[in-house]
Amino acid sequence: MKERILTAAEQLFWKYGVRSVTMEDIARKLGISKKTIYQHFTDKEGILYQIIQGKVETDVSQMDCMAVETANPIEEIMMVMEMMRKNQHAVSPNLIMDIKRHYPHAYALFRTHMDQHLMKSILENIQKGVSQGVYRPDINPAILARMRIEQIELAFNNDFFPTDQYSMLDTQRELIHHFVRGMLTEQGFTVYNLYVNQHNHENTIYQANDADLATRTAE
Amino acid sequence: MKERILTAAEQLFWKYGVRSVTMEDIARKLGISKKTIYQHFTDKEGILYQIIQGKVETDVSQMDCMAVETANPIEEIMMVMEMMRKNQHAVSPNLIMDIKRHYPHAYALFRTHMDQHLMKSILENIQKGVSQGVYRPDINPAILARMRIEQIELAFNNDFFPTDQYSMLDTQRELIHHFVRGMLTEQGFTVYNLYVNQHNHENTIYQANDADLATRTAE
Missing domain, CATH: 1.10.10.60 (Homeodomain-like)
Incomplete structure (x- = not known):
């Protein structure tokens, strides 16, 4: 039950x-x-807390899988976008801010997850990218990883990105591509462009199916 | 008086x-x-408020000058770094967070400045860069400008970047270079690399003079 x-x-x-x-x-x-x-x-927040606990566990497993299964750190980071796209349809755009404002106990769990697991995953991604020569050797991984985490949270903030003007998916896509590009070396750009071109066809199909969703807005 | x-x-x-x-x-x-x-x-916050008011006016004039005097949008955005470097010595690293936490009225003035003048300046910079072909045509200026403003504020946040581990200048430098690079086209990279190489010599001299400052830390 x-x-x-x-x-x-x-x-x-x-x-x-x-x-x-x-x-x-x-x-x-x-x-x-x-x-x-x-x-x-005991109450609604108790239910929410356990749902988030489950999501965090799934998310940690998925991050571990992606790190192992993807061919390189660029593909790994772009896979996050694919995951978000798959989950997007089911999620109310104001959900995260709703939780942040009104259910601090459940939100703290999500925030701890970001500060620990997600931070670790992004740091490892950056270090791998640098050692493989696809990210610049002169970046400071700790500063950029922290920036990336705050970026993810920023995209959920409907004070800055009102849901009637921005689709959360468009905002996350904009930020993730900018984040990766800002780290790339010339060799990295070759890998990135290959990835983007491979996925352009799929994206086109997706966007056509998705055009009637209320959360998507003209740019 | x-x-x-x-x-x-x-x-x-x-x-x-x-x-x-x-x-x-x-x-x-x-x-x-x-x-x-x-x-x-009437009180200390009253003094602070008028100081910030003066700073905002100077800042707006400087932004206008930079937009006119610089050769291209990349140089314009990197000039912010030069300005920060010149002002850095005089400023306590916790100043902005101190103001944010304890002087909300004065802080609101600073925040309004960021949301209005700085937002406008960054938006214009991005639009100029796109029309000159140095920034990608596929970026969403409104999303990236908002992200950039929140990045500047993030770098001041000593919860995320403790001042005993990070120098504010290093954090801002990391973020500003990442921000510009994430927008560049191939043509943009040529302009950017030219700028970076020109300024490397000056930076080396500066860093040597600056090495004993307590706010600078080893990376």
């Missing part, structure tokens, strides 16, 4: 945002009573 | 931070009584 509650709550939260979903809504979706939910969770 | 108070306060604030300087310290530096200061300003 606990797993079923988590799954139903996640679907509702991701679609409508956490604030507008009640315990009643979750119970109704499952055809159970609110009392049953309260047997497993 | 008002101007003399502003000048003396600025010197003390920039050197020791705003919080640790008292109205008494400012009066003593000028050999006047505290009462004389209170004839011109």
Whole structure:
């Protein structure tokens, strides 16, 4: 039952945002009573906390896989974009800011994940890129990794990027390409251009299917 | 007298931070009584506010000059670095965070300046760079300009870049070079490399003179 509650709550939260979903809504979706939910969770933030905990574990596994399975650090970092694209449809654009503003305990878990696992993953990516000669040897990995993490959080901030003007995916795409390009050596550019050209065809198909989504806006 | 108070306060604030300087310290530096200061300003934040107001005006003039006097948008953006380098010696590394945390009224003035004048200046720089062919035509100026502004603020944040580990100047330099490089076309790289090579000699001299500064740390 606990797993079923988590799954139903996640679907509702991701679609409508956490604030507008009640315990009643979750119970109704499952055809159970609110009392049953309260047997497993103390409150809505308790459910959210466990959902994020699960997401963090999945994310850590995915990052480990990507580091191993990709041919080079450039491809590895661009794969994050592919992952975001796959998950984008299901997620309400204001979700992260909603959590940050109103559920500090659950948000802290997400933030710790960024500061630890994501920081480590980005640092390793940069060091690998430098040692393979695709990133500049004169960069300071700690400064750029910190900048990258704050960039990811910035893209979620709907004060700076209002969701009626920017699609979160466009913002993240802009920032990730800029981030990689700013580190490339000449050799790195060859690898990067190869990757971009390979994926242009797929992107075109994707964008055509995606054109009617309300979160996408004309640039 | 008002101007003399502003000048003396600025010197003390920039050197020791705003919080640790008292109205008494400012009066003593000028050999006047505290009462004389209170004839011109209601409190310490009032002095700080007028100092920042003056700085903002100077900054706007300097940005206008740089846009006109520099040969191209790449040189224009790198000139910011030169300006920071010239002003660096006089400024306590925690100054901006000190102001942000404890003097919200004065900080808001600085933040408004960034969101308006600096945003406009960066946007124009990007648009100029794109039209001259030195920046990529596929960038979204609004997204990158916003990112750049938040980057400048990030570099001042001593939670992320503790001043005993990072010199603010090194962090800003890392971020500004990464920012420009991430936008360059091949033609842009030629211009950028020319600029960097021209300035390498000057930088070497500067760094040698600067090596004993406590704010500079080994990388």
